Amino acid sequence: MATQHSRSVARLMMAPAVVLLLGWMLVPLTMTLYFSFKKYLPLRGGDLGWVGFDNYVRFVSSSSFWPAVQATLVIVGGVLVITVVLGILLAMLLDQPMWGQGVVRILVIAPFFVMPTVSALVWKNMFMDPVNGLLAHLWRFFGAEPISWLSEASMTSIIMIVSWQWLPFATLILLTAIQSLDSEQLEAAEMDGAPPLKRFYHIILPHLGRAITIVILIQTIFLLSIFAEIFVTTGGAFGTRTLTYLIFQRVLESQNVGLGSAGGVYAIILANIVAIFLMRIVGKNLDA
Amino acid sequence: MARTVTTRRKSLNTVLAWAVGLLIFFPILWTILTSFKTEAQAIASPPLFLNFDWTLENYAIVQERSDYMRFLWNSVIIAGGSTVLGVIIAVPAAWAMAFVPSKRTKDILLWMLSTKMLPAVGVLYPIYLLFIRLGLLDTRGGLVVVLMLINLPIIVWMLYTYFREIPGEILEAARMDGATLKEEILYVLTPMAIPGIASTVLLNFILAWNEAFWTLNLTAVDAAPLTAFIASYSSPEGLFFAKLSAASTMAIAPILILGWFSQKQLVRGLTFGAVK
Numbered sequence: 417m418a419t420q421h422s423r424s425v426a427r428l429m430m431a432p433a434v435v436l437l438l439g440w441m442l443v444p445l446t447m448t449l450y451f452s453f454k455k456y457l458p459l460r461g462g463d464l465g466w467v468g469f470d471n472y473v474r475f476v477s478s479s480s481f482w483p484a485v486q487a488t489l490v491i492v493g494g495v496l497v498i499t500v501v502l503g504i505l506l507a508m509l510l511d512q513p514m515w516g517q518g519v520v521r522i523l524v525i526a527p528f529f530v531m532p533t534v535s536a537l538v539w540k541n542m543f544m545d546p547v548n549g550l551l552a553h554l555w556r557f558f559g560a561e562p563i564s565w566l567s568e569a570s571m572t573s574i575i576m577i578v579s580w581q582w583l584p585f586a587t588l589i590l591l592t593a594i595q596s597l598d599s600e601q602l603e604a605a606e607m608d609g610a611p612p613l614k615r616f617y618h619i620i621l622p623h624l625g626r627a628i629t630i631v632i633l634i635q636t637i638f639l640l641s642i643f644a645e646i647f648v649t650t651g652g653a654f655g656t657r658t659l660t661y662l663i664f665q666r667v668l669e670s671q672n673v674g675l676g677s678a679g680g681v682y683a684i685i686l687a688n689i690v691a692i693f694l695m696r697i698v699g700k701n702l703d704a
Numbered sequence: 705m706a707r708t709v710t711t712r713r714k715s716l717n718t719v720l721a722w723a724v725g726l727l728i729f730f731p732i733l734w735t736i737l738t739s740f741k742t743e744a745q746a747i748a749s750p751p752l753f754l755n756f757d758w759t760l761e762n763y764a765i766v767q768e769r770s771d772y773m774r775f776l777w778n779s780v781i782i783a784g785g786s787t788v789l790g791v792i793i794a795v796p797a798a799w800a801m802a803f804v805p806s807k808r809t810k811d812i813l814l815w816m817l818s819t820k821m822l823p824a825v826g827v828l829y830p831i832y833l834l835f836i837r838l839g840l841l842d843t844r845g846g847l848v849v850v851l852m853l854i855n856l857p858i859i860v861w862m863l864y865t866y867f868r869e870i871p872g873e874i875l876e877a878a879r880m881d882g883a884t885l886k887e888e889i890l891y892v893l894t895p896m897a898i899p900g901i902a903s904t905v906l907l908n909f910i911l912a913w914n915e916a917f918w919t920l921n922l923t924a925v926d927a928a929p930l931t932a933f934i935a936s937y938s939s940p941e942g943l944f945f946a947k948l949s950a951a952s953t954m955a956i957a958p959i960l961i962l963g964w965f966s967q968k969q970l971v972r973g974l975t976f977g978a979v980k
Binding site: 422425430433437440443445447509512517519521522523526529535537541548580585588630640641643648663664667673677680681699 | 975
């Protein structure tokens with residue numbers, strides 16, 4: 417049993433991490449809240465006084481708000497669907513006996529380690545360039561007119577790039593989950609004559625439920641704040657301005673800090689809604 | 705009982721899995737190949753796969769023109785510094801939570817995790833302003849601190865899940881034998897914790913290396929790491945495929961190699977122990 421002494425030592429050992437994170441959370445959060453109630457334009461007059469909820473109203477009533485919400489939802493939703501569906505298929509494939517499994521695993525995981533600016537730039541230029549990109553070559557090879565990916569099919573392009581980056585993550589987690597599946601259960605079902613599709617729906621999918629939930633929640637949190645992929649490719653043009661990018665533009669590009677901060681508060685609320693669900697699952701796991 | 709698999713089925717799996725694997729890996733492979741071409745060969749039509757004159761000139765040009773080594777050094781300092789600092793702060797905290805748990809331990813852990821969910825853009829201006837006021841803008845020290853704080857929850861969590869697997873009885877036994885707290889940590893716990901700490905360091909180094917929100921927004925010239933170095937190629941005058949590829953290859957090569965070692969820890973680290 418822990419003594420009183422070891423308890424106070426433990427508290428002391430936790431103190432630096434707790435204090436630092438508390439500061440990291442409270443100081444900027446308080447400042448964002450403070451600015452969000454002010455008309456604050458650093459380059460055009462500075463602090464112009466309190467404005468109540470004006471920034472909050474203006475942020476949601478601006479013409480760029482709903483398109484940004486839509487862009488965010490389409491990107492997050494699109495990437496989630498692609499990575500989860502392909503992730504399940506890929507995880508099941510990688511779980512099968514084969515030669516060189518370790519190498520294939522490495523090939524599949526590799527994109528996750530590519531820094532976002534690199535993957536965005538490589539896709540933008542070497543694959544999606546309408547003249548010299550590899551996809552343009554491929555299109556011409558089949559006699560089709562090459563597509564200006566990032567202007568004509570901007571959302572599809574961004575979703576492709578981000579999915580490529582996150583597919584390894586989904587695959588790896590789902591593979592880990594599949595490998596913990598009791599193979600005897602599957603064999604029993606197989607012997608009882610259950611066809612593959614039935615085995616998938618009744619045994620594999622339910623077993624993966626929790627892993628899929630975790631993939632969705634964690635990816636959502638990261639995907640809500642993707643930045644470099646848009647910064648490097650379209651710069652928010654062609655309908656790819658997400659909520660994160662819109663706030664970035666308000667704050668740093670047009671230096672309307674009050675308005676941007678109100679947007680930031682919205683983003684924080686949104687992320688917290690997702691986070692609550694994730695924390696519940698993680699918290700349950702702690703008790704086990 | 706292991707499932708019996710026919711050679712035919714295994715061959716089929718192998719072919720399919722390799723095809724998919726290579727397809728996913730292809731953009732990286734293509735970037736590496738292109739980095740060894742001349743600019744003319746890089747945009748040749750039809751594209752050249754292996755039948756070109758391999759050259760290293762792009763690497764030399766990129767280094768010469770943009771001083772790659774300086775960006776690399778910044779990346780190493782920022783990613784390494786933030787990871788080491790984070791681990792130094794997190795080890796005592798995780799140790800305390802794993803071995804002297806109290807009723808509040810779970811709440812503290814979950815609260816730490818919740819700080820990780822804070823969208824960066826929501827606090828962009830405050831941090832930007834604080835950086836200007838404190839003279840930290842475009843300094844490596846400033847980024848070390850910010851990236852350390854961003855990754856601290858993950859570091860604490862990973863270490864906590866590893867420490868929890870160390871049987872408490874061993875510590876009890878050491879205590880019975882009269883080991884002081886210092887001896888306990890130094891001679892009993894540390895050797896057993898080293899693999900976990902190593903995995904934590906590895907994964908967080910990778911995360912910090914690839915971080916591209918704060919590194920792009922809080923640096924200009926002096927402290928710019930490889931993420932910013934690559935982003936500078938997005939301007940039209942930098943549109944040379946071979947050089948872009950050489951720069952990209954140099955930016956991702958160190959992490960690809962480290963990443964191979966960390967693939968097992970990736971799952972545990974990024975799911976906060978919820979999937980192992």
